[in-house]
């Protein structure tokens with residue numbers, strides 16, 4: 001998008017937006033400080049001599065900091081804007097480190113940390129600090145043409161917004177859950193059970209809905225005017241845009257297609273996701289956590305769901321949106337989308353690993369001119385390692401879970417055989433995706449079972 | 459008026475009622491009469507039960523409203539110098555918006571306790587039942603039996619509705635209670651049956667001559683007999699049209715050409731190791747000259763990724779076909795080596811035509827994994 005303009009022009013273009021961006025951030029913090037101060041919620045952080053520093057003062061200082069950045073960003077001149085840009089060293093380091101592995105494992109680890117220390121992260125000031133930092137990160141990075149190109153692409157702007165929205169709602173739910181968990185630990189009722197005053201449909205609910213409707217319509221109109229629809233050249237059956245991306249909400253699936261055959265990643269796994277979500281009410285025996293936010297009372301359900309949603313769905317969407325470039329190669333945040341980037345990806349099937357590299361033999365192959373039945377037998381023989389591995393995965397692990405884990409044994413006793421089997425198999429199917437990803441990264445595994453003759457690859 | 463979002467339910471109700479009251483003033487007299495004053499010993503007599511507003515049932519809220527209204531009606535009627543009731547309730551002297559929850563509750567309780575004459579047990583098991591007596595007494599207009607004509611308030615509408623029978627789901631117990639007296643009444647006096655309306659009388663018996671209309675006549679009768687039939691028939695017809703449209707959708711309006719044979723020039727203009735990409739846009743094929751299994755040959759690769767069918771690009775610098783969708787890569791000979799593509803690209807049949815040009819036949823495909831690349835039709839040796 002900005003590829004054709006030189007750096008100075010690009011900075012000119014971006015500067016006016018960036019100036020207002022920082023002013024908005026300053027206003028945001030100023031209003032927060034004012035609200036704290038007026039609301040009588042200011043707390044003393046520390047004292048230096050006769051001066052007391054309160055949290056209201058802290059956010060005022062942050063507001064002034066952003067206010068200082070605004071004119072620098074607004075200037076549009078290269079030496080001044082260097083002050084409000086990410087340092088080059090950081091950018092290079094980030095690009096060098098980033099890859100599918102670092103990204104996926106990193107986001108998983110970050111989410112795990114956020115989850116384990118949720119008591120700390122749901123504090124309002126921590127969340128506010130996090131919000132400020134992420135805005136600051138965006139602002140500092142957007143002076144990089146490559147970062148700006150992917151973030152300001154009309155396709156991607158709403159996704160940036162969605163990330164913040166998702167973060168906010170996840171934070172909100174977690175905060176409520178943590179509060180409730182503390183109350184429950186103290187033997188009190190959850191907040192929702194205490195404050196269940198009913199309100200009227202008319203006018204309260206209807207008015208709220210009406211206001212939302214009007215506001216959203218206005219937003220959509222503004223959006224439609226401000227950002228042009230990302231139309232591309234006329235479609236042609238022989239020319240695929242490069243990179244060619246699915247709609248954003250399917251980018252997780254597209255990422256899955258990198259690791260799986262189309263029928264698996266496009267048909268089987270999505271159906272399993274839907275069927276599995278539908279099965280939850282039938283396999284869930286935990287009666288607690290009904291009608292109020294809680295994590296501790298249904299930790300298993302919560303962790304599994306958030307793993308599936310945040311790790312296996314959202315982070316893959318983010319990766320597909322921002323980090324996949326031409327030829328579906330991985331590009332760091334500050335990396336130019338180079339069509340000729342070469343990433344060695346020689347992938348090998350499990351059968352090849354087993355027969356050729358492991359046993360040092362030829363792959364089993366039906367003799368010339370044999371019938372279809374014999375050929376099929378040979379194919380099955382060839383793919384035997386993968387088939388056995390998968391059957392073992394699905395048949396050995398569920399009983400092993402019951403035998404070796406007290407937690408799952410309890411579950412088994414409560415759920416009964418069928419429900420437990422359904423649950424564990426859904427779990428194992430879900431686990432297949434990260435397992436396959438790790439196998440691909442660590443030893444270039446292409447397929448466990450590769451019956452390409454019958455379009456059956458797994 | 460107090461701030462909207464700081465108002466409690468009671469206050470909102472009170473405010474609504476105040477608005478209603480504008481039209482209600484004409485009916486203030488009956489409303490004042492329909493709410494006999496509460497006995498003087500009200501809030502003090504009953505120990506405060508300490509109910510929170512959130513625990514109030516609908517009946518209680520309504521009762522509170524009603525009690526309060528009595529107070530207001532009393533005030534307004536005294537303004538109009540209408541005869542007032544003897545003992546005014548204690549609490550509702552205040553403006554509704556100034557009343558505390560306790561006061562409203564007290565008023566409600568006072569109102570509720572009023573019909574609880576000694577004949578009836580004071581503690582009733584069901585809130586619905588306890589609300590009933592209050593409801594029964596309310597909608598009787600006192601002044602000359604004149605019905606109030608102005609807009610009714612929620613409480614009186616609800617009360618009127620409840621007077622006959624309880625709306626909504628009825629428990630077995632309740633049903634038995636209400637049905638028993640009805641049955642007893644039915645035994646004593648049978649109400650006169652209304653005469654059957656015309657459409658209920660069997661048509662054939664009354665008009666035997668009509669039966670000559672026969673099959674089609676009755677069919678029309680079935681189809682257009684009633685509004686219900688018309689509705690269902692038109693629904694069925696619409697569905698049928700949709701179905702037909704859907705079936706039509708399966709046969710798009712396209713020109714199905716026979717798989718084309720086309721000429722791609724003379725073989726000697728293609729240099730060794732060259733990939734001709736100019737036919738990709740029109741025919742979806744690359745013409746490649748390359749060595750495969752020791753034979754220098756020309757073959758036609760189909761430009762469709764074997765993963766999910768995107769169109770890969772030929773990258774001259776890297777000497778490979780690369781798919782933009784999920785990153786599958788293919789060597790020049792079409793063998794897949796990276797990304798998720800499970801099998802090599804396919805070849806089309808290629809021959810030398812009579813005039814010495816290469817001719818590609820898209821109707822035949824050759825797949826490497828099936829061992830078809832040895833077929834002499836799949837390449838032209840150079």
Ligand code: FES
Pocket residue numbers: 257763764765766767768781782783784785786797798799
């Ligand atoms: S369609 Fe070519 S890699 Fe998926």
